[in-house]
Amino acid sequence: MDNKTLENQRVLIVDDQRAFQLMFKGILYQMGATNVAFSPTGEQALAKCATVSYDVLFVDYHLGVGKNGKQLLEDLREKKLLAPHSIFMLVTGENKVPMVMSAVELEPDDYLVKPFSQNVLRSRIQRIQRKKSQLAALYQALFDDQPERAIELCQQAIASESRYQQFCKRVMVENLLILHRYDEAELILLNSLNQHRSGWALLLQAKLCFELQRFDESLALCQEAIESNRYFAEAYDIQAMTYQATGDQEQAFSSIQTAAEIAPYSMPRQYLLIEIARKLNNVPLQVQASKQLYEITRRSIKQDIVHLLNYIRTVIDAAVRTDDPNQRNRYLQEVSLALQRVKRDEGMTREIDFGLFEALCQARLESLSGAQYQAKKTYAAVADQLSEQHQVLPDAIFLLNQIGEFEQAQSLTQLVPAELMKNPLLKTLFSDQQHFVDKKQQQFGELNKAGIKSYKEGNFNAAVKQFEAALELAPMNTGSALNLIQASIQLLNSQQKRKSAELFDRCKKTFRVVDNMPLPEHHRVRYKELLQQFDKLRDEMRR
Structure with a gap:
């Protein structure tokens, strides 16, 4: 038995439980680790990784208040703080499907469910070390965002009959799709599928067929992938997009809702859910998905004030659109609670004049409650501040349209920066309100x-x-x-x-x-x- 698996390796344990840190450190010492550091939070771990390049990271999924393990992985990748040779392992006692599948989708190097034995841990690490060592150049190309180089290295590995041929085929196809080299990608996929109907090949072929608008083929491949793995959330995503493209919104909704139940922590999935739910006028689900987007991003590298603003905008929009007075009151209460909660999080709101945003929201709530004059008075009190606060221009426009000041709303619309309208949810809110x-x-x-x-x-x-x-x-x-x-x-x-x-x-x-x-x-x-x-x-x- 090799007791030197982690010899000369810089190891970081990210866990908020001191007892587990000490117990885990003992296991790692028996595997040769002598350079072990600890971080109780995702934020502290991120700071450490900015100054030290760790070879192996063991990260608990749940880290109390702040970033969780998944968000830490996203941050490290986005900031290029996770070296190509580094091993990132998520560790958790959580075995519920949404948590596990959301973590697996992000593709850490491995996912360990507590409790686990030292032998299991050692064999997992050794397996990953071998793979990263033999494919070091490929991992470097992927780290450097060089799809052409990655394709070339995959071709070499496949030609040499490497034990990682299937992995290299998948990586090669993914990069060919990025470069829109569909014919080459399909040739590899069809060859792979003739040998074995593996999930990755079915998924990528379904994606390719969708891109080429071969919708019947895409649906058939998605269905086959789902039948082989009922937790295949990405297959449901493509199925939903395909149904949507063919105009079958009900089926699209069923597919994307299933995907979101399996793995809810994906931003593109929640955006697609909102888009389809809006087309079916499913207001409660739009509100739920917009809140999920805010929750997903608020502690991660994807944190952006726009997700918070859009969540609150969506709830107000839902209140405007409902005819049920009781439901409207529930939405209005949700807006009030959200505004109160956010004011306690100064880090989230420092980018904008949140008081101005709050005033505009308050005016919209006043209008909904029948206090039209008060709503306009509230607007008048802040109108001269809008020229320097582009982030909240949409809210002023929504308010003006709501109270019937169409001409002024149109004038303000000309001032909204094009960059702001790239956000799909805000764009949809604008489009829907304009239709109304x-x-x-x-x-x-x-x-x-x-x-x-x-x-x-x-x-x-x-x-x-x-x-x-x-x-x-x-x-x-x-x-x-x-x-x-x-x-x-x-x-x-x-x-x-x-x-x-x-x-x-x-x-x-x-x-x-x-x-x-x-x-x-x-x-x-x-x-x-x-x-x-x-x-x-x-x-x-x-x-």
């Missing part, structure tokens, strides 16, 4: 246009009713409010004083839509003129 607004704006426009026509014809009574109907659809629309005021003033001028009190009062209330609000220049000029006319009428009524 287009229908609403069409109805609003028709009523407003009819009011203008009636006004020009001198039918002020009809004009007032039509402008009032327009404001029912867009309660804080400045242009329509001014139209209503103008028509009301004309009607007041044509009526006897004893008949004017109610109309006068309604006209006075309509001024609240524009009083003390930021207005475009043409509206500001018109507002002042109408206010002078109204004040004159009021003075006349008091005499």
Whole structure:
């Protein structure tokens, strides 16, 4: 038995349980390890790896508060802190399918479930060491993101009948697909499948067929892969994308939901789930998936304030779209709780003026609760801050559309940076709201246009009713409010004083839509003129 497996190796144990650290260190010493370091958290481990290149890392999946083992692996790879020869082993007592499959998908060098014996540990390490030693040049090419070089090295290994031929074939096909060299990839895949219907070959051939729009073949291959392994989440992903491409959204939804249940910690999977759920108008699942995206990323290298903002935006959007008052209240409570929770995490919110984002969200909640004037007032208080806070421009636009200020929303839309719209969820939220607004704006426009026509014809009574109907659809629309005021003033001028009190009062209330609000220049000029006319009428009524 070889007791020098880890001799001269720099080892890092990442585990938050001191008792396990000491016990594990004893096992490693018996395997020749004398240079062993510890980290109780993912953050500390990341800092250590920035200064020391470790040969072997044993990382517990659960690390308490902060990064987990999976997120640490993502960070190390993204920052190129895990050398090509290094061995990364996830260690956990967790054996639930979602946890295990999500970890396996990230492809650590191995995955150990506690408890395990010293012999099992030794044989696993030795196996990986042999593989990394014999394929050192290939691992270096993959580390350096050199697909052409990786393909060449795979070809050499296959030609020499290396014991790692199947691994090299898979790596070669993956890199050929990256380079869109589909004919070469398919030749290797078909040859491999003729010899053995292995899962990796079925998956990659299904992916290739999907890329070439051979959808029937892709579906058949996905089904075969799933029948051979019912936990094959990636096969469900491709199956979902294929069903979606053929227009079968129900089947696509069933596939992606299964994939997310098997392995929920994949960002592309959650994005696809949101996309399909939106097409089927499954609002609760959209909210759940957007929250999952935020949770997946908030302690990882993929952490981005946009995931948090999109989660909160999705919940507000769900509240806007539901007709159930009880469900709406639950969504509003979820938004409030999320905002409170996030304010305690300063590290997450320092990138933006979170107070401004919160104010815009609060205004949207006020609008949903029927407090339209208060919503617009809240917006007016922060409007001058928007030009320097591009991250929250979408929220101002959503709010303005929600309260019916379509013209101002359109002006702000021109200021949204193209980079911001690359986020698929935000892009979808914009698209969906625009579809909703287009229908609403069409109805609003028709009523407003009819009011203008009636006004020009001198039918002020009809004009007032039509402008009032327009404001029912867009309660804080400045242009329509001014139209209503103008028509009301004309009607007041044509009526006897004893008949004017109610109309006068309604006209006075309509001024609240524009009083003390930021207005475009043409509206500001018109507002002042109408206010002078109204004040004159009021003075006349008091005499």
